[in-house]
Amino acid sequence: MKNRIFVILLSLGIGLQANAWDWWPLPTDGLDIEKDSIIYNVELSALASSGRYAPFLLQSNRNGNISAAPHSANASVYIGKPATRPHRCYDYDFGVEYTVRYDYHKQLNYYFNQLYAHTRLYIIDITAGITPYSQGPQDPELSSGGLLFSNNAMPMPRISIGIDEWRAFPGFYGFLEFKGGITHGWFIDNTGVRKSYLHHTFAGARVGGKLPFHLSYEFHHAAQWGGYSEQYGDLGNNFKAFGNALLAKSGGNMANDQLNAQGNHIGSQILTLELNGSTWTAKLYWQNLSEDGPIKFMTSSMNIYDGLWGFNLTLHKWPFINGFTYEFLNTTDQSGPYHDKDGLVYGGNDSYFRNSVYINGWNYFMRTIGTPYITSPLYNENGELMTLNNRVQMHFAGIKGDIYGYRYRVMGSYCMNYGQYKAPLSNHNTALLLEVKKQFKKAWGIEVGLTFSADIGNQFGNSYGGMITIGKRGLIADY
Numbered sequence: 001m002k003n004r005i006f007v008i009l010l011s012l013g014i015g016l017q018a019n020a021w022d023w024w025p026l027p028t029d030g031l032d033i034e035k036d037s038i039i040y041n042v043e044l045s046a047l048a049s050s051g052r053y054a055p056f057l058l059q060s061n062r063n064g065n066i067s068a069a070p071h072s073a074n075a076s077v078y079i080g081k082p083a084t085r086p087h088r089c090y091d092y093d094f095g096v097e098y099t100v101r102y103d104y105h106k107q108l109n110y111y112f113n114q115l116y117a118h119t120r121l122y123i124i125d126i127t128a129g130i131t132p133y134s135q136g137p138q139d140p141e142l143s144s145g146g147l148l149f150s151n152n153a154m155p156m157p158r159i160s161i162g163i164d165e166w167r168a169f170p171g172f173y174g175f176l177e178f179k180g181g182i183t184h185g186w187f188i189d190n191t192g193v194r195k196s197y198l199h200h201t202f203a204g205a206r207v208g209g210k211l212p213f214h215l216s217y218e219f220h221h222a223a224q225w226g227g228y229s230e231q232y233g234d235l236g237n238n239f240k241a242f243g244n245a246l247l248a249k250s251g252g253n254m255a256n257d258q259l260n261a262q263g264n265h266i267g268s269q270i271l272t273l274e275l276n277g278s279t280w281t282a283k284l285y286w287q288n289l290s291e292d293g294p295i296k297f298m299t300s301s302m303n304i305y306d307g308l309w310g311f312n313l314t315l316h317k318w319p320f321i322n323g324f325t326y327e328f329l330n331t332t333d334q335s336g337p338y339h340d341k342d343g344l345v346y347g348g349n350d351s352y353f354r355n356s357v358y359i360n361g362w363n364y365f366m367r368t369i370g371t372p373y374i375t376s377p378l379y380n381e382n383g384e385l386m387t388l389n390n391r392v393q394m395h396f397a398g399i400k401g402d403i404y405g406y407r408y409r410v411m412g413s414y415c416m417n418y419g420q421y422k423a424p425l426s427n428h429n430t431a432l433l434l435e436v437k438k439q440f441k442k443a444w445g446i447e448v449g450l451t452f453s454a455d456i457g458n459q460f461g462n463s464y465g466g467m468i469t470i471g472k473r474g475l476i477a478d479y
């Protein structure tokens with residue numbers, strides 16, 4: 001018996017020496033066989049539609065790069081270097097994208113949609129500049145958008161430091177992973193409150209490792225703070241105010257900020273279950289919003305009925321249909337209709353993405369930073385800067401694939417809108433989209449895309465439209 005135990009321990013020791021079990025697996029453990037490269041992409045697009053606005057799915061979740069006007073045209077040029085060497089102890093990437101846009105109102109706009117640099121030092125990521133910023137496990141091509149951060153609004157200038165990707169926690173042989181970080185950004189649109197700041201911190205843990213399933217939990221805290229208001233003056237732009245935003249503490253000169261927390265604060269939780277088969281990956285995910293503290297986990301939260309529930313299936317070996325998503329969004333509860341009534345504090349009427357001090361709310365250049373189904377102020381007919389519709393119920397579905405080089409995606413959503421508790425309304429919209437792209441290698445590698453979209457309902461009015469894109473991407477140099 002003792003000999004058997006000795007043989008088992010000896011085998012285990014040999015296995016450990018052969019790195020069969022790595023107590024702290026890191027991406028740098030692999031071989032660095034890739035090259036660095038600089039690439040370019042040039043794209044022209046033109047959009048035309050019949051309604052007052054371009055169809056919803058045609059111009060939402062595109063980083064604010066497509067105008068909501070019924071007719072518009074874009075020309076953009078991108079030069080950048082992707083991060084392509086994960087097994088090196090450091091990696092870096094950068095990108096510059098400049099866009100010129102002409103829309104129905106005969107307005108000519110030109111802006112940087114990307115202007116950033118990013119470096120990874122071992123497992124630490126540092127990013128500075130303008131680059132798309134979203135959170136969540138969704139397929140970026142097949143989703144209604146993240147609940148707190150989506151790709152709906154234009155990217156804002158920011159500085160971020162943290163661990164962006166899941167990394168193994170030392171001593172757990174890869175079965176426990178973590179990530180987290182902190183971001184400081186600038187609201188340069190100067191809508192409502194001028195020169196305000198963005199604060200975002202997040203932390204998450206994931207279990208599973210080499211097992212065929214992963215379970216992860218993330219918590220995100222975002223705050224809109226500082227700046228100057230015409231009504232309230234200086235809202236706090238020093239390190240003390242930053243500390244209050246970081247810790248969601250009360251402070252400042254206003255009674256509202258002294259009773260509550262200084263700034264406009266939003267919390268979000270993300271729970272994800274991922275299952276991996278030999279030819280497929282399935283994800284179940286849940287996200288919620290909290291605008292009142294303290295933040296409680298899942299079932300103990302007052303607004304447990306609100307959130308985004310999603311399912312995504314990715315097929316790795318069948319190109320004709322290689323992705324499917326279904327999502328359901330509900331934001332109608334908001335912890336009940338009353339924040340306070342008859343001297344009693346109920347803590348309800350959260351009224352997502354609105355704030356009495358930051359009247360522009362959780363929006364950037366008039367587009368919702370979070371899910372676009374909480375209606376962006378750009379649709380407000382009376383010109384108000386605030387979010388007027390944040391109680392919604394939405395069903396979303398989409399598929400994508402590749403049929404002999406013709407890449408396609410089909411998406412549709414149905415959304416019922418109820419306005420706010422204090423200003424109810426009732427309307428609805430059905431949004432549809434079909435997109436097909438094809439690269440013609442014999443024609444200098446030019447890629448042509450055709451997109452058809454429609455809105456049917458009384459939220460935006462009926463609208464039918466299409467967009468054509470012509471682009472070319474290629475390699476400038478590798479080294």
